[in-house]
Amino acid sequence: MEQKTLGLYIHIPFCKKKCSYCDFPSWPGLEDYWEAYTGSVVDELVMKAPEFSHAAIKTIFIGGGTPSLLPYQYIVRILDTVFAHYKILPDCESTIESNPGTLDENKLSAYRALGINRLSIGLQACQNRLLNKLGRIHTFSDFENALDLAKKHGFSNINADIIFGIPDQTFEDWQETVNKVLHFDLTHISCYSLIIEEGTVFGRLKEEGLLHEMDEELDRRMYHYAVELFSRAGFAQYEISNFAKPDYQCRHNMNYWERGEYIGIGAGAHSFYSNRRYANSSDVLSYMKGICEGRPRLSEDSSLSAEESLSEKMILGLRLNKGVDLAQVSGEFGLDVGKRYQKNIEFLLSRKLVERSGDVISLTKLGLDLANTVFVQFI
Ligand code: SF4
Missing domain, CATH: 1.10.10.920 (Arc Repressor Mutant, subunit A)
Incomplete structure (x- = not known):
């Protein structure tokens, strides 16, 4: 019988600063919780392992938030628990998300030693004025330095996230970002249209009439420009917002889109297993209390017809x-x-x-x- 395979997602909900457009479950200023949260993730991994003992993990994705913000020892603790309690396929794709400005030599070499073989870096734009507008903590040169360091430490499968549709972003800004990104010898590019969500800084500014969304025509012109240039440079579009060199599609995300099963660990993490979709509470304290009590608290739970x-x-x-x-x-x-x-x-x-x-x-x-x-x- 064919072995059942699963994706494993681990959520790290901490950031140095909340970006102006971000509505992901991520929080700055919770440094005091980092260690205890890591303990909860470890406990949840151990607690859930028996349920999945018959399956093998084919992809691991440590996402956030900003996982690279955590001291690397916490990532070591988490992945050591995964290796000790789960069956991992030898060719497992193992990704960590990172933010330029939070990576250093020690972290990168620890990630490599843990078998992390894919690095995703949030670049977003090449213009410091736009990075500043987005509320990002890094500059473009921080990205260049992080990338150099990552390559020096043996990362060859690297994704950069970029965004278009940023208020005040011109078509020329976008051309510059697309062209610069193509010169970095990456394997994957995720390219998203900015959506202004309620409850974010941008959302509030929009409500107050202080922020104007990019008009649809320019937004689409930017998208078509990127699709065209990426394709010419050998990045095949395989999903609405994702482009990859041959054999470098993100296998973890492909599993989502192909409706493969996956386990989500950590605050706000979603799981899909046995036709049931469920999500942990995204409130960090509530999540940690639930794990402490031996009963993960869920914010969603439905079996699909x-x-x-x-x-x-x-x-x-x-x-x-x-x-x-x-x-x-x-x-x-x-x-x-x-x-x-x-x-x-x-x-x-x-x-x-x-x-x-x-x-x-x-x-x-x-x-x-x-x-x-x-x-x-x-x-
Ligand atoms: S770094 Fe990412 S997760 Fe953190 S606040 Fe910014 S956009 Fe959100």
């Missing part, structure tokens, strides 16, 4: 450039998916939002711009 699972399969699959193979999904769900969504697919084809090649449907260029319009057809 067949209809909900199919809907997810279509929506997540369409995020990927390879699209959705209707015959394969039909086999998996035991019904004719082409028939089930016949009207919806015909509508999307007529609007040129998706294209069909044999059994496979995928987003067109227009569909990539209007992905949410496509997705609602499968809800």
